[in-house]
Amino acid sequence: MFPTTIAGSLPKPSWLAEPDKLWPQWQLSGSDLAAGKLDATLLSVKWQEDAGIDIVTDGEQSRQHFVHGFLEYVDGIDFAHKVEMGIRNDRYKAMVPVVTGALTLKGRVHGAEARHARAHTKRKLKITLPGPMTIVDTIADKHYGDRVAMAFAFADLLNQEARALEADGVDTIQFDEPAFNVYMKEVTEWGVEALHRATAGLRCATAVHICYGYGIKANIDWKASLGGEWRQYEAIFPALAASRLTEVSVECIHSKVPIQLLGLLKGKDVQIGVIDVATDTVEAPEDVAATIEAALAHVPRERIIAGTNCGMAPMRRDIALAKLDALGKGAALARQRLG
Ligand code: ZN
Numbered sequence: 635m636f637p638t639t640i641a642g643s644l645p646k647p648s649w650l651a652e653p654d655k656l657w658p659q660w661q662l663s664g665s666d667l668a669a670g671k672l673d674a675t676l677l678s679v680k681w682q683e684d685a686g687i688d689i690v691t692d693g694e695q696s697r698q699h700f701v702h703g704f705l706e707y708v709d710g711i712d713f714a715h716k717v718e719m720g721i722r723n724d725r726y727k728a729m730v731p732v733v734t735g736a737l738t739l740k741g742r743v744h745g746a747e748a749r750h751a752r753a754h755t756k757r758k759l760k761i762t763l764p765g766p767m768t769i770v771d772t773i774a775d776k777h778y779g780d781r782v783a784m785a786f787a788f789a790d791l792l793n794q795e796a797r798a799l800e801a802d803g804v805d806t807i808q809f810d811e812p813a814f815n816v817y818m819k820e821v822t823e824w825g826v827e828a829l830h831r832a833t834a835g836l837r838c839a840t841a842v843h844i845c846y847g848y849g850i851k852a853n854i855d856w857k858a859s860l861g862g863e864w865r866q867y868e869a870i871f872p873a874l875a876a877s878r879l880t881e882v883s884v885e886c887i888h889s890k891v892p893i894q895l896l897g898l899l900k901g902k903d904v905q906i907g908v909i910d911v912a913t914d915t916v917e918a919p920e921d922v923a924a925t926i927e928a929a930l931a932h933v934p935r936e937r938i939i940a941g942t943n944c945g946m947a948p949m950r951r952d953i954a955l956a957k958l959d960a961l962g963k964g965a966a967l968a969r970q971r972l973g
Pocket of ligand 1: 844
Protein backbone atom coordinates (compact mmCIF):
# COMPACT_ATOMS: atom_id res chain seq x y z
CA MET A 635 0.00 0.00 0.00
CA PHE A 636 1.08 3.58 -0.84
CA PRO A 637 4.22 2.71 -2.82
CA THR A 638 6.59 5.64 -3.31
CA THR A 639 8.35 7.12 -6.32
CA ILE A 640 9.79 10.46 -7.44
CA ALA A 641 8.67 12.55 -10.42
CA GLY A 642 11.97 11.64 -12.05
CA SER A 643 15.01 13.83 -11.51
CA LEU A 644 17.48 14.29 -8.66
CA PRO A 645 20.31 16.83 -8.39
CA LYS A 646 23.48 15.92 -10.27
CA PRO A 647 26.78 15.51 -8.39
CA SER A 648 29.03 18.57 -8.77
CA TRP A 649 31.73 16.47 -10.47
CA LEU A 650 29.23 15.64 -13.24
CA ALA A 651 27.46 18.93 -13.87
CA GLU A 652 27.16 22.44 -12.45
CA PRO A 653 25.02 22.17 -9.29
CA ASP A 654 21.73 23.97 -8.54
CA LYS A 655 20.94 24.71 -12.19
CA LEU A 656 18.11 23.73 -14.53
CA TRP A 657 20.42 23.89 -17.58
CA PRO A 658 23.81 22.84 -16.14
CA GLN A 659 27.00 22.50 -18.15
CA TRP A 660 28.64 19.08 -18.00
CA GLN A 661 31.94 19.03 -16.08
CA LEU A 662 33.27 16.02 -18.03
CA SER A 663 33.52 15.12 -21.70
CA GLY A 664 33.85 12.13 -24.02
CA SER A 665 34.15 8.71 -22.42
CA ASP A 666 34.62 10.29 -18.96
CA LEU A 667 31.19 11.92 -19.34
CA ALA A 668 29.57 8.66 -20.44
CA ALA A 669 31.07 6.82 -17.45
CA GLY A 670 30.23 9.68 -15.07
CA LYS A 671 26.56 9.61 -16.11
CA LEU A 672 26.34 5.91 -15.26
CA ASP A 673 28.13 6.40 -11.92
CA ALA A 674 25.65 9.16 -11.04
CA THR A 675 22.76 6.92 -12.11
CA LEU A 676 23.90 4.27 -9.66
CA LEU A 677 24.26 6.90 -6.91
CA SER A 678 20.70 8.10 -7.57
CA VAL A 679 19.33 4.57 -7.36
CA LYS A 680 21.18 4.00 -4.08
CA TRP A 681 19.88 7.24 -2.58
CA GLN A 682 16.34 6.22 -3.45
CA GLU A 683 16.75 2.69 -2.11
CA ASP A 684 18.17 4.02 1.16
CA ALA A 685 15.20 6.38 1.53
CA GLY A 686 12.79 3.48 1.05
CA ILE A 687 11.54 4.53 -2.39
CA ASP A 688 9.74 1.62 -4.08
CA ILE A 689 9.70 2.63 -7.75
CA VAL A 690 13.13 4.13 -8.41
CA THR A 691 14.32 6.20 -11.39
CA ASP A 692 17.71 6.89 -12.98
CA GLY A 693 17.53 10.36 -11.40
CA GLU A 694 17.72 11.72 -14.98
CA GLN A 695 21.49 11.93 -14.48
CA SER A 696 22.26 11.42 -18.18
CA ARG A 697 20.32 14.36 -19.57
CA GLN A 698 21.08 18.05 -19.40
CA HIS A 699 17.39 18.97 -19.51
CA PHE A 700 14.20 16.91 -19.51
CA VAL A 701 13.22 17.84 -23.07
CA HIS A 702 16.58 18.41 -24.74
CA GLY A 703 17.98 15.17 -23.34
CA PHE A 704 15.68 13.42 -25.81
CA LEU A 705 16.02 15.90 -28.69
CA GLU A 706 19.81 15.43 -28.77
CA TYR A 707 19.18 11.93 -30.12
CA VAL A 708 16.84 13.03 -32.91
CA ASP A 709 17.93 13.70 -36.49
CA GLY A 710 16.11 16.42 -38.42
CA ILE A 711 16.78 19.12 -35.81
CA ASP A 712 19.16 22.08 -36.23
CA PHE A 713 20.78 22.85 -32.87
CA ALA A 714 23.35 25.23 -34.37
CA HIS A 715 20.90 28.01 -35.26
CA LYS A 716 18.56 28.34 -32.29
CA VAL A 717 15.71 30.85 -32.39
CA GLU A 718 13.93 32.67 -29.58
CA MET A 719 10.43 31.38 -28.86
CA GLY A 720 7.84 32.09 -26.20
CA ILE A 721 7.05 28.76 -24.57
CA ARG A 722 4.18 27.54 -22.32
CA ASN A 723 1.89 30.14 -23.93
CA ASP A 724 4.62 32.79 -23.62
CA ARG A 725 5.31 32.24 -19.91
CA TYR A 726 8.99 32.42 -20.72
CA LYS A 727 11.27 33.02 -23.65
CA ALA A 728 13.80 30.36 -24.53
CA MET A 729 16.36 29.82 -27.27
CA VAL A 730 15.09 26.68 -28.95
CA PRO A 731 16.39 24.42 -31.74
CA VAL A 732 14.54 24.17 -35.07
CA VAL A 733 13.02 21.14 -36.84
CA THR A 734 14.35 21.32 -40.40
CA GLY A 735 13.63 17.84 -41.80
CA ALA A 736 11.85 14.54 -41.27
CA LEU A 737 12.44 13.32 -37.70
CA THR A 738 14.23 10.04 -37.01
CA LEU A 739 16.02 8.60 -33.97
CA LYS A 740 19.81 8.37 -34.16
CA GLY A 741 19.74 5.29 -31.94
CA ARG A 742 18.90 4.47 -28.34
CA VAL A 743 18.28 7.48 -26.09
CA HIS A 744 18.21 6.16 -22.52
CA GLY A 745 19.30 2.56 -23.08
CA ALA A 746 22.64 2.80 -21.27
CA GLU A 747 21.31 4.29 -18.04
CA ALA A 748 18.14 2.15 -18.05
CA ARG A 749 20.14 -1.08 -18.37
CA HIS A 750 22.68 0.13 -15.80
CA ALA A 751 19.96 0.94 -13.28
CA ARG A 752 18.17 -2.34 -14.06
CA ALA A 753 21.35 -4.31 -13.43
CA HIS A 754 21.85 -2.73 -10.00
CA THR A 755 18.43 -2.66 -8.37
CA LYS A 756 15.69 -5.20 -7.69
CA ARG A 757 13.15 -2.42 -7.13
CA LYS A 758 10.68 -1.40 -9.81
CA LEU A 759 12.28 0.99 -12.29
CA LYS A 760 10.73 4.03 -13.93
CA ILE A 761 12.18 6.02 -16.83
CA THR A 762 10.71 9.35 -17.92
CA LEU A 763 10.42 10.83 -21.40
CA PRO A 764 9.15 14.25 -22.45
CA GLY A 765 5.58 14.18 -23.79
CA PRO A 766 4.84 15.06 -27.44
CA MET A 767 2.90 18.26 -26.66
CA THR A 768 5.62 19.55 -24.34
CA ILE A 769 8.28 18.78 -26.97
CA VAL A 770 6.51 20.72 -29.74
CA ASP A 771 6.05 23.59 -27.29
CA THR A 772 9.83 23.69 -26.76
CA ILE A 773 11.05 23.57 -30.37
CA ALA A 774 10.53 25.67 -33.53
CA ASP A 775 9.30 24.16 -36.81
CA LYS A 776 10.47 24.83 -40.36
CA HIS A 777 9.47 21.46 -41.79
CA TYR A 778 6.08 20.07 -40.75
CA GLY A 779 4.09 23.32 -40.88
CA ASP A 780 1.56 21.76 -38.52
CA ARG A 781 1.94 21.46 -34.75
CA VAL A 782 -0.14 18.30 -34.46
CA ALA A 783 1.62 16.50 -37.33
CA MET A 784 4.97 17.35 -35.70
CA ALA A 785 3.73 16.15 -32.29
CA PHE A 786 2.63 12.82 -33.82
CA ALA A 787 6.02 12.45 -35.53
CA PHE A 788 7.72 12.93 -32.14
CA ALA A 789 5.22 10.51 -30.56
CA ASP A 790 6.31 7.79 -32.99
CA LEU A 791 9.97 8.31 -31.99
CA LEU A 792 9.02 8.27 -28.31
CA ASN A 793 7.20 4.99 -28.91
CA GLN A 794 10.30 3.49 -30.52
CA GLU A 795 12.40 4.37 -27.45
CA ALA A 796 9.61 3.37 -25.01
CA ARG A 797 9.32 -0.12 -26.52
CA ALA A 798 13.08 -0.53 -26.24
CA LEU A 799 13.00 0.64 -22.60
CA GLU A 800 10.31 -1.92 -21.85
CA ALA A 801 12.54 -4.59 -23.37
CA ASP A 802 15.37 -3.32 -21.10
CA GLY A 803 13.22 -4.27 -18.10
CA VAL A 804 11.69 -0.89 -17.24
CA ASP A 805 8.45 -1.22 -15.24
CA THR A 806 6.97 2.25 -15.71
CA ILE A 807 7.41 4.68 -18.58
CA GLN A 808 6.31 8.18 -17.72
CA PHE A 809 5.70 11.03 -20.14
CA ASP A 810 6.20 14.52 -18.73
CA GLU A 811 3.54 16.88 -20.04
CA PRO A 812 3.64 20.20 -18.14
CA ALA A 813 2.15 21.71 -21.33
CA PHE A 814 -1.12 19.85 -20.54
CA ASN A 815 -1.81 22.44 -17.81
CA VAL A 816 -1.43 25.25 -20.32
CA TYR A 817 -3.21 24.03 -23.47
CA MET A 818 -6.19 22.27 -21.94
CA LYS A 819 -8.35 22.36 -25.10
CA GLU A 820 -5.57 20.77 -27.18
CA VAL A 821 -5.20 17.97 -24.62
CA THR A 822 -8.65 16.65 -25.48
CA GLU A 823 -8.29 17.50 -29.20
CA TRP A 824 -4.97 15.72 -29.80
CA GLY A 825 -2.73 15.58 -26.71
CA VAL A 826 -4.13 12.29 -25.39
CA GLU A 827 -4.08 10.81 -28.91
CA ALA A 828 -0.39 11.74 -29.19
CA LEU A 829 0.27 9.90 -25.91
CA HIS A 830 -1.61 6.88 -27.24
CA ARG A 831 0.79 6.81 -30.20
CA ALA A 832 3.74 7.15 -27.81
CA THR A 833 2.51 4.25 -25.65
CA ALA A 834 1.22 1.97 -28.44
CA GLY A 835 2.01 -1.70 -27.84
CA LEU A 836 3.43 -1.21 -24.31
CA ARG A 837 2.43 -3.66 -21.59
CA CYS A 838 4.31 -1.94 -18.75
CA ALA A 839 2.74 0.81 -16.63
CA THR A 840 2.33 4.03 -18.62
CA ALA A 841 2.13 7.34 -16.78
CA VAL A 842 1.70 11.00 -17.62
CA HIS A 843 3.11 13.64 -15.27
CA ILE A 844 1.32 16.98 -15.25
CA CYS A 845 2.57 19.62 -12.86
CA TYR A 846 2.88 23.34 -12.30
CA GLY A 847 6.63 23.26 -12.84
CA TYR A 848 9.90 23.55 -11.00
CA GLY A 849 10.29 26.22 -8.33
CA ILE A 850 11.82 28.78 -10.72
CA LYS A 851 10.78 32.44 -10.79
CA ALA A 852 8.80 32.32 -14.08
CA ASN A 853 6.69 29.47 -12.68
CA ILE A 854 6.18 31.09 -9.29
CA ASP A 855 4.99 34.31 -11.03
CA TRP A 856 2.70 32.27 -13.32
CA LYS A 857 1.19 30.39 -10.40
CA ALA A 858 0.54 33.69 -8.62
CA SER A 859 -1.57 34.70 -11.66
CA LEU A 860 -3.77 31.59 -11.59
CA GLY A 861 -6.05 32.73 -8.77
CA GLY A 862 -7.11 31.11 -5.51
CA GLU A 863 -8.05 27.75 -7.03
CA TRP A 864 -6.17 25.97 -9.80
CA ARG A 865 -8.76 24.12 -11.89
CA GLN A 866 -6.67 23.24 -14.98
CA TYR A 867 -6.82 19.56 -14.05
CA GLU A 868 -10.61 19.67 -14.13
CA ALA A 869 -10.52 20.35 -17.88
CA ILE A 870 -8.17 17.49 -18.72
CA PHE A 871 -8.77 14.71 -16.16
CA PRO A 872 -11.93 13.34 -17.87
CA ALA A 873 -9.94 12.80 -21.09
CA LEU A 874 -7.12 11.16 -19.12
CA ALA A 875 -9.58 8.93 -17.22
CA ALA A 876 -10.93 7.76 -20.59
CA SER A 877 -7.41 7.21 -21.99
CA ARG A 878 -5.39 4.00 -22.26
CA LEU A 879 -2.66 5.33 -19.90
CA THR A 880 -2.52 3.47 -16.59
CA GLU A 881 -1.25 6.22 -14.27
CA VAL A 882 -1.43 9.99 -13.80
CA SER A 883 1.14 11.97 -11.79
CA VAL A 884 -0.20 15.17 -10.26
CA GLU A 885 0.82 17.99 -7.97
CA CYS A 886 -0.82 17.92 -4.53
CA ILE A 887 0.98 19.24 -1.44
CA HIS A 888 0.94 23.06 -1.04
CA SER A 889 -0.89 23.24 -4.36
CA LYS A 890 -4.02 25.30 -4.96
CA VAL A 891 -5.49 22.37 -6.88
CA PRO A 892 -8.81 21.44 -5.19
CA ILE A 893 -8.13 17.91 -3.92
CA GLN A 894 -11.56 16.60 -4.93
CA LEU A 895 -10.49 16.91 -8.60
CA LEU A 896 -8.50 13.69 -8.03
CA GLY A 897 -11.89 11.95 -8.03
CA LEU A 898 -12.09 12.62 -11.78
CA LEU A 899 -9.27 10.12 -12.43
CA LYS A 900 -11.42 7.03 -11.96
CA GLY A 901 -9.75 3.79 -12.97
CA LYS A 902 -6.21 5.24 -12.94
CA ASP A 903 -3.35 4.81 -10.53
CA VAL A 904 -2.66 8.28 -9.18
CA GLN A 905 0.82 9.44 -8.26
CA ILE A 906 0.12 12.24 -5.80
CA GLY A 907 2.78 14.83 -5.11
CA VAL A 908 3.42 14.79 -1.36
CA ILE A 909 6.76 16.62 -1.57
CA ASP A 910 6.89 20.28 -2.66
CA VAL A 911 9.82 21.00 -4.99
CA ALA A 912 9.21 24.77 -5.02
CA THR A 913 10.42 25.29 -1.45
CA ASP A 914 13.60 24.34 0.39
CA THR A 915 11.61 23.65 3.56
CA VAL A 916 11.74 19.91 4.14
CA GLU A 917 8.38 18.25 4.79
CA ALA A 918 7.87 16.37 8.04
CA PRO A 919 6.74 12.75 7.60
CA GLU A 920 3.54 13.96 9.27
CA ASP A 921 2.90 16.41 6.35
CA VAL A 922 3.40 13.60 3.85
CA ALA A 923 1.03 11.27 5.69
CA ALA A 924 -1.59 14.03 5.97
CA THR A 925 -1.48 14.64 2.20
CA ILE A 926 -1.93 10.93 1.51
CA GLU A 927 -4.86 10.88 3.93
CA ALA A 928 -6.49 13.85 2.16
CA ALA A 929 -6.16 12.10 -1.22
CA LEU A 930 -7.65 8.94 0.22
CA ALA A 931 -11.06 10.62 0.32
CA HIS A 932 -11.02 10.77 -3.50
CA VAL A 933 -8.76 7.94 -4.73
CA PRO A 934 -9.04 4.24 -3.76
CA ARG A 935 -6.16 3.28 -1.43
CA GLU A 936 -4.79 0.62 -3.79
CA ARG A 937 -4.44 3.26 -6.52
CA ILE A 938 -2.39 5.79 -4.55
CA ILE A 939 1.33 6.17 -5.24
CA ALA A 940 3.15 8.81 -3.17
CA GLY A 941 5.59 10.97 -5.12
CA THR A 942 7.04 14.44 -5.56
CA ASN A 943 5.20 17.39 -7.14
CA CYS A 944 7.87 17.66 -9.85
CA GLY A 945 11.52 16.90 -10.51
CA MET A 946 14.27 17.88 -8.04
CA ALA A 947 17.04 18.51 -10.61
CA PRO A 948 17.66 22.19 -9.78
CA MET A 949 17.46 21.69 -6.00
CA ARG A 950 20.32 21.78 -3.51
CA ARG A 951 21.48 18.21 -3.03
CA ASP A 952 21.28 18.09 0.78
CA ILE A 953 17.71 19.40 0.64
CA ALA A 954 16.67 16.95 -2.09
CA LEU A 955 18.05 14.04 -0.08
CA ALA A 956 16.25 15.21 3.06
CA LYS A 957 13.00 15.43 1.06
CA LEU A 958 13.58 11.93 -0.33
CA ASP A 959 13.93 10.69 3.23
CA ALA A 960 10.72 12.51 4.26
CA LEU A 961 8.88 10.84 1.37
CA GLY A 962 9.92 7.35 2.47
CA LYS A 963 9.22 7.99 6.17
CA GLY A 964 5.92 9.77 5.46
CA ALA A 965 4.56 6.95 3.33
CA ALA A 966 5.60 4.43 6.02
CA LEU A 967 3.73 6.50 8.60
CA ALA A 968 0.64 6.61 6.37
CA ARG A 969 0.73 2.81 5.93
CA GLN A 970 0.95 2.36 9.69
CA ARG A 971 -1.82 4.84 10.40
CA LEU A 972 -4.24 4.15 7.55
CA GLY A 973 -3.50 0.50 6.78
ZN1 ZN B 1 6.91 18.38 -13.27
